[in-house]
Amino acid sequence: MELRLTGVGHRYGDREVLRGIDLEIPAGQIVCIVGPSGCGKSTLLRMMGGLEQPDRGEIAQIGAVPDGCLNPLTYIFQDFALLPWRSVAGNVSLVLEDHDIAKAEADAMIRDVLARTRLTEFADALPRQLSGGMKQRVAIARALVVKPAVMLMDEPLSALDSQTRELLMDDLIRLWTRTPFTAVYVTHNLAEAVRLGHRIVVLSRRPGEIREVVTLDKPLGARGYGDADLEARQKHLWEVMRAEAAAADAELLGA
Known part of the structure; x- marks a missing residue:
């Protein structure tokens, strides 16, 4: 099963959070979503899971769920629950x-x-x-x-120390390599995104719009700590986000 988002937008009262999101989540891929603080990453994930409904646009589930699937959409949260x-x-x-x-x-x-x-x-x-x-x-x-057909992962490693994060990333890569799964992975950590993502979606500051989608072709199992290509991709992502992240922080401080 795939997810397809078409023209998705959302607001809370008079505050626009997301605007014009067109995105596909292909079966068997991990799609990471990154962006400045307050850009609507977690809101977008909740809408994919049906916990909130978009004000505009559509989120569609395309295709059949895997054999034996009991819950098409399943969450993994930061706080373990x-x-x-x-x-x-x-x-x-x-x-x-x-x-x-x-x-x-x-x-x-x-x-x-x-x-x-x-x-x-x-x-x-x-x-x-x-x-x-x-x-x-x-x-x-x-x-x-x-x-699950799609795992929705909301900053699942952000509460862990750096050594533990590395080990859990290794675990996720090993699990995906053994049995590929589909996941949307929200993170503020660009190192996690380039280690785990087949595609990385960069959102702008609020209202969140897609600034760029970066595709990483290197197999997950071939990525590792100190990989020069991954470090270059991480640097590129930060260059895309830097000005927007500074502006977003200034807006949040002034809110």
């Missing part, structure tokens, strides 16, 4: 409990996704026993277990 009284396996099983799945099948699905996210030995651990990176790995496992 784990239930503290449930184990790792219990948090993952939560999203299966509203579906008519036999216990044996559900248990097999949980074992599979815990193995893929390297959480098998932590299946019985509680969230308070886990590091931030491990908690986010549980959130990723919970999203993957429903075999």
Whole structure:
């Protein structure tokens, strides 16, 4: 399944947040969305997931969902959103409990996704026993277990230290390489965008409009820390965003 946005715009009261967004999210790609603070990145993601409706334009789901898909659109948030009284396996099983799945099948699905996210030995651990990176790995496992058509990821690594972010990016690349998934990944971190994105969408300051779409052809598995090409792409993105980011910060301070 793909997402197609046509002429999408949105406002809160008299404040225009997004304007004229035309964008396609192809199946099997990770599309990163970057832009200055307050440019509407998270609002755009919420509209893709149906949590808000655009004032103008259309967001369409094109094509069939994957075999076995239980939730076409699934979120991964910055704050993990784990239930503290449930184990790792219990948090993952939560999203299966509203579906008519036999216990044996559900248990097999949980074992599979815990193995893929390297959480098998932590299946019985509680969230308070886990590091931030491990908690986010549980959130990723919970999203993957429903075999979503599109994962909507709202700054999922921003609360983590730099070392943990690197490890989680490696995890996401490994997971995508094994079984390609479709994702929209909102981030303010340009290094994350060039490591993970097949395409990077650069929004202007508010009202957010698409300034540029950068395509990265290098395979995810061939990208790594210190990659000169990725550093050049990151520098280009910052050059596109620099003036707008400074103006956006000045507007937010004056708001």
